[in-house]
Amino acid sequence: MLSSADPVKLFQDFSTLDLVSSGRAEIMVGRGAFTESFSLFGVEMADYDDLFDEKLALLLKIRAAERVTWSGRFRAPLRNQPVYPRPVQDPLPVWVGGTPRSAARAGAAGLPLAIGIIAGDVRRFAPLIDLYRQSWDRAGHVTTDRHIGINSHGFVADSAENAVEATYPAFVAALRSLMRLPASQVPTKHQYALELEPSGAFVAGSPEQVAEKILFQQQLFGNDRFLMQMSVDTMPHAEVLRSIELFGTKVAPLVRARARAEAS
Helix, strand or coil: CCCCCCCHHHHHHHHHHHCCCCCCCCHHHHHHHHHHHHHHCCCCCHHHHHHHHHHHHHHHHHHHHCEEECCCCCCEEEEECCCCCCCCCCCCCCCCCCCCCHHHHHHHHHEEEEEECCCCCCHHHHHHHHHHHHHHHHHCHHHHCCCCEEEEEEEEEECCHHHHHHHHHHHHHHHHHHHHCHHHCCCHHHHHHHHHCCCCCEEEEEEHHHHHHHHHHHHHHCCCCEEECCCCCCCHHHHHHHHHHHHHHHHHHHHHHHHHHHHC
């Protein structure tokens, strides 16, 4: 969460990761769903938006040059300050995600947009994509450089029923530990399974079902990236590994084949 992080340290950490991984690191910044870190780092919630704007601007300035001269409201100024290490990638990718204001911010800055879809009808996120594209076009950026990523929870199993059986206990445990929800407010297994419908947020089921859902979202959003988080809370490691295997060997080929067919 960029609003409570130091852009200099963030850039240094990801540059190190980029060097170690031979140019595979990316930064994804957002305002964040949890606010506990504000009090931890002595940051005022009233400054939420201003903090994000200022720190994103500083992060992009550090990304653009080895030496930085900068001043702002929320940290000490930098005067011809060298920032090392430098990453393999130039520039180091920075994705922005979150609120409608963040979508507009990403479009205006010419940065790729990452939308996190956790629950509910995915179609309600379409206006964020429209806002991003409108802001991008108004800023006059090159359209071919525009990228949209969808980030969702998901799981690949032999069937939708197996996917629900495998993930529902971990989902409930996460809600109770992270959200402090009482049992009466935790969705039932039936309600949870409804998220597997085409417009639902949970991208899970058999390889064919998962591929169809990814393609459904691609038609809806026009995104060129999809990221799946497969493990929430207490998922058994062996089951997560099996899901990864099915995603790589079954889901990805199905999605790519459909994409090639539609492009020809």
